[in-house]
Amino acid sequence: MSFASETRRRRTFAIISHPDAGKTTLTEKLLLFSGAIQIAGSVKARKATRHATSDWMEIEKQRGISVASSVMQMLYREHVINLLDTPGHKDFSEDTYRVLTAVDSALMVIDAANGVEAQTRRLIEVCRQRDTPIITFVNKMDREVRDPLDILDEVERELGMPCVPMTWPVGQGKTFGGIVNLRTQAMTVFDGGKERRPQDFETMPLTDPAVLQARFGHDWDTAMESMELATGASPAFDREAFLAGKQTPVFFGSGVNNFGVMEVLDALVDLAPSPGPRKSSLVVNKQPVEKTVLPDDPGFSGVVFKVQANMDANHRDRIAFVRVASGKYTPGMKLKVQRTAKELRPTSVVTFMSQRREAVEEAYAGDIIGFTTHGGVQLGDTITDGASLQFTGLPFFAPELFMTVILKNPLRTKQLQTGLEQLGEEGAIQVFRPEMGGPMLLGAVGQLQFEVVQHRLKGEYDCDVRLEGCQYTGARWITADSPAELREFTNAYPTRLAQDAANTLAYLCTSPYDVRLAQERFPKIHFHPLREHAGLSLGSAG
Secondary structure, eight states, X not given: OOOHHHHHTEEEEEEEEOTTSSHHHHHHHHHXXXXXOSSOXXXXXXXXXXXXXXXXXXXXXXXXXXXXXXXXXXXXXXXXEEEEEOOOSGGGHHHHHHHHTSOSEEEEEEETTTBXXXXXXXXXXXXXXXXXXXXXXXXXXXXXXXOHHHHHHHHHHHHTSOEEESEEEESOGGGOOEEEETTTTEEEEOOOOTTOOGGGSOEEETTOHHHHHHHHHHHHHHHHHHHHHHHHHSOOOOHHHHHTTSOEEEEEOBGGGTBSHHHHHHHHHHTSOOOOOEEEEEEETTEEEEEEEOTTOSSOEEEEEEEEEOSSTTSOOEEEEEEEEESEEOTTOOEEETTTTEEEOOSEEEEEETTEEEEOSOEETTOEEEEEESSSOOTTOEEESSOOOEEXXXXXXXXXXXXXXXXXXXXGHHHHHHHHHHHHHHTSSEEEEETTOSSOEEEESSHHHHHHHHHHHHHHHOOOEEEEEOSOOEEEEEEESSHHHHHHHHHHOGGGEEEOTTXXXXXXXXXXXXXXXXXXXXXXXXXXSEEEGGGOSOOOOO
8 A cells, every 4th residue: 555645745844034034924924825724823913813924823912923833734735735824923932943853844944134034044954954944925015124135135144045036026125016926927016005915816827028128117227137137147957956945935015915925835745855765763683773654654643743731711622733744643543652662642643724723634744633632752752553663853951040939839730840841742842840859940941931831830730930050051962981980970970960851861051161070080981962852863972
């Protein structure tokens, strides 16, 4: 039995950008044009009852920002499109990093006035490390923006790869006339308005440029001149180079006005890759052996790249988001969590239309499905219908900020433990239990993570906590060449050791010198700035 025809229909991608580049708006318009939603919520109307379709957490609604990744599935042109919206805020870069391990391509949104911004650079770096193909959308062309040639030049420098324009803008701001589609050799005329659909925009063929020149005047001449320069300086679009992460197709438009979005949706179907092979390791004679898992392999396998607690306020459940890597999922099949060798018995298995969940009838490689559980599943877990394999590459970064958790009402200790355990397993924050006892420590990459966790502990677990500063400025995960050496080390630094959510031992430091001194004193202890799932495949010592 081959699943090739089903996996070829799949497109799984993440939308990445700097905050305020228009990512959530673009997400909604893609859903709107595929027919997945009927009405787009206004992201800016924070007090409105209708919030951005992909933002469901209470704090997101209050602040008008995305702090969690969300998953949406839609059908378009006979293709199943799995769209993952990532948090734009830099404090949540870890969540974004993990989401990028679950996709086959990325759609990068750039604000045409600001160009490539700091957070985008970080995300580009992640995509480059994985050779993830990137489609670029230059947004907000209806505003006063930078010259398109300047933007392309900057994208090329930052991405380190050539840009291939697929559409080209005519004018900008108040004189924005529309875009020339280089694939169809036609111009789509811009007409502002949030309610417009693709069929509402006028299209004019390029066969008679005099008509277009008469209509758009100086803007047409300037656009043709700069388009010639851009296409002359760019290589022709080469799909193999794009799939290898060696060039990026570029589209221009205005997401808020529904303009230029259809071209991006079509490009995702026509150009973006279907699911590919994924690396895993098998243990043979107690030795890890690398194995490549193909999407068409008959056995079901998937990896948990995100765990979200309390998505449904009425049920204290957790959803493990699983990227299917191979085979076919069907309801009722027997599944095993490889880390614990325990059977996985979810209360339900769903696909996502943002807040709307639907029971899964079948899922193939590339699809994202949610297993509703009451625990027993962690980030990075591999789930299969039998084969003993472990997918690698889901990273946790050593936190740079630490706070001590002080519970205001000591009678809520049990609720606090439950909350921290669940939020730690979810990856919302890193939780450290000091070996010598005492208050729990929270470790974060960004300050906003603390605020979100404090907010969620109160709202979801009825735990009022105070967060206080502490002396720690970093952590390193510890491995040793032998149990005796590890024992010697732990005896030497009892107050500096803590266990994280996956029960992996970490050394807490107050300055970079701490690590250097400890390393000199114990050369056979390895200090890791990065841990892969559950203490497995720990990176090189650092």
